[in-house]
Amino acid sequence: MSTPLDSPIPLPLPRVAIIGAGRVGSTLAQRIAEKNLADVVLLDIVEGMPQGLALDLLEARGLELHNRQIIGTNNYADTSNSQIVVMTAGFPRKPGMSRDDLLKVNAKIVVEAAKQAIAYSPHAIFIVVTNPLDVMTYLAWQATGIKRDRIMGMAGVLDSARFATFIALELGVLPADVKAMVLGSHGDLMVPLSGYATVNGVPITELLDPATIERLVERTRNGGAEIVKLIQTGGAFFAPASATSVMVESILLNQSRLLPVAAYLQGEYGLDDVVIGVPCRLGLSGIESILELNLSESEIKALHISAQSVRQQIEQWYFSSV
Ligand SMILES: NC(=O)C1=CN([C@@H]2O[C@H](COP(=O)(O)OP(=O)(O)OC[C@H]3O[C@@H](n4cnc5c(N)ncnc54)[C@H](O)[C@@H]3O)[C@@H](O)[C@H]2O)C=CC1
Numbered sequence: 001m002s003t004p005l006d007s008p009i010p011l012p013l014p015r016v017a018i019i020g021a022g023r024v025g026s027t028l029a030q031r032i033a034e035k036n037l038a039d040v041v042l043l044d045i046v047e048g049m050p051q052g053l054a055l056d057l058l059e060a061r062g063l064e065l066h067n068r069q070i071i072g073t074n075n076y077a078d079t080s081n082s083q084i085v086v087m088t089a090g091f092p093r094k095p096g097m098s099r100d101d102l103l104k105v106n107a108k109i110v111v112e113a114a115k116q117a118i119a120y121s122p123h124a125i126f127i128v129v130t131n132p133l134d135v136m137t138y139l140a141w142q143a144t145g146i147k148r149d150r151i152m153g154m155a156g157v158l159d160s161a162r163f164a165t166f167i168a169l170e171l172g173v174l175p176a177d178v179k180a181m182v183l184g185s186h187g188d189l190m191v192p193l194s195g196y197a198t199v200n201g202v203p204i205t206e207l208l209d210p211a212t213i214e215r216l217v218e219r220t221r222n223g224g225a226e227i228v229k230l231i232q233t234g235g236a237f238f239a240p241a242s243a244t245s246v247m248v249e250s251i252l253l254n255q256s257r258l259l260p261v262a263a264y265l266q267g268e269y270g271l272d273d274v275v276i277g278v279p280c281r282l283g284l285s286g287i288e289s290i291l292e293l294n295l296s297e298s299e300i301k302a303l304h305i306s307a308q309s310v311r312q313q314i315e316q317w318y319f320s321s322v
């Protein structure tokens with residue numbers, strides 16, 4: 001006779017749907033599978049392409065020693081009951097463009113795709129990656145109608161990783177020893193917090209002079225454009241995929257990590273009805289809490305200027321779409 005212990009009910013494997021199987025989406029699929037975090041459904045409008053990428057990733061499974069399922073599809077029904085939906089569908093910018101130049105073309109794609117995805121995964125947590133990031137996250141939140149703790153944008157983890165990289169390169173220390181935090185919108189008005197950047201707990205203000213820190217801050221603000229200018233045909237995707245996978249991991253493994261995440265604010269930092277990067281705890285329920293740091297007057301001012309630019313973009317979109 002079997003007991004419940006003899007025949008445990010198999011737990012459903014976590015599933016992550018990635019909408020948009022381009023460079024960021026497909027690299028993220030690889031990261032998630034190889035970190036053994038979840039099964040992955042890669043969806044794109046281009047026929048055959050996500051299926052081909054999924055097959056390619058499957059053929060690497062035995063070599064990479066994981067056993068995660070990877071499905072490529074053009075059909076939202078295949079994304080059903082995903083725990084997380086990551087939105088990477090849309091156009092990347094080309095040299096000379098700002099992220100905001102993508103607003104019109106990507107808004108339509110993201111709104112439509114978010115509506116389709118939520119219909120099949122009504123309990124999913126959404127992570128938006130498509131640019132312009134903060135506005136796309138706001139529009140996806142509206143399109144899905146889900147609570148604010150279940151929707152967020154990826155930008156701060158990437159921008160902070162870039163800031164940490166430039167600090168590590170400047171000082172010749174291990175990147176893993178550098179911790180940095182970048183808040184605000186994902187654009188020229190982002191707010192790198194130099195006072196919170198440390199090398200194993202030692203503030204960088206003790207290690208670098210103000211002019212050098214300002215140079216590294218400027219390089220961070222320009223980090224995406226620097227890569228777009230070099231690649232020419234699109235933007236960064238390795239580090240963006242890594243940054244997104246860190247968020248996915250913190251949610252699925254309930255790590256409750258404190259990460260800079262684009263979140264819908266309701267009064268935090270004196271800001272309301274806008275999406276902007278702030279420190280959040282990420283766990284199984286999505287955004288568990290938003291941490292309000294004791295920022296200096298100039299940092300708060302910079303955050304508000306950043307939020308104002310996001311608001312203007314949101315208004316511009318609604319104005320042009322009525
Ligand atoms: N938040 C961030 O820090 C970052 C944001 N990005 C943004 O992520 C987006 C994707 O970048 P890449 O992967 O490099 O671009 P990509 O061009 O390589 O991939 C985009 C994919 O979206 C697909 N797509 C377009 N319309 C679609 C629809 N309606 N439904 C499903 N799929 C659709 C395309 O067929 C393409 O495969 C861009 O907007 C880019 O600016 C990229 C890097 C970092």
Ligand SMILES: O=C([O-])CC(=O)C(=O)O
Pocket residue numbers: 092093099131158186223224225227228235236240
């Ligand atoms: O720069 C871009 O267009 C892509 C992006 O957001 C980034 O790499 O930070």
